[in-house]
Amino acid sequence: MRIDFHSNVADRLSYCCRLIRKAYQTNCHVTVFHPDSRQLRVLDEALWTISEQEFIAHAGAESPQAKHSSVLLTAAEPFPVQTDKTRILLNLSQHTPQQFALFERMIEIVSRTEDDIQAGRQRYRSYQQSGHELHHFQANA
Template sequence: MTRVDFHSQVADKIHYCCRLIRKARAANCQIMVLSENLEQATLLNDALWDFSAVDFLPHVMIDDPLASQTPIVIATQIDSALPHHDLLINLSQMLPTTFAQFNRVIEVVSQQEDDANAARQRFRLYQQQGIKPSHIVASA
């Protein structure tokens, strides 16, 4: 069964996501990131290039021909044809319909009220699927 963790009160979703990705890559995870929109996906793409001078975080957008060979894939929507299934980091306000294909899902929730409300709804939807999500309040 998929493990689901909610990380709430995140001040900067892009920076926080970069930190999660670096940690997951250190554990050799293959990662999918679901962004809210193309703008957010582009911001994350740019941030991953500049995040760390010592960590190389190889990544591509989902439509790149090398997506299946690249450990970090960024998407604005996901379907059943996914290149990776270890970890899904959800930056969007929607419940990924393919979440059960992943070993783990991390829901990143900002300090904004609309994002928190959408996360509460997703939390309940996961529970309705028989999953007991954990909740972590993010540290700076």
């Protein structure tokens, strides 16, 4: 399994929206996990208003529209099962999701806060010791 770490992220919300947009435009299915439902509501609003010319269609995992959406937002595991298209898990939590292995790829977002950096390093080491294919991207802004 491929796991991408994006670190030194100044604005997690904007950065997440850009990653989701990229996956959405390439017809990939994305599940976004954050255990705080309030944070998911903020992301939900941002995806509907990403720019004046566009929005990214998405649904909460518990929504009746979830089975038709290529972008799902969830604050709880177990994760909903998606189609056989490329499946990506965008992990916005500070821990390793229990079901991350169900996905073809996982993206970890690590902000500039000390807590997030330490939690990210711990997850990175854990994945590395488990033999996962790791890639690291340093955000520039």
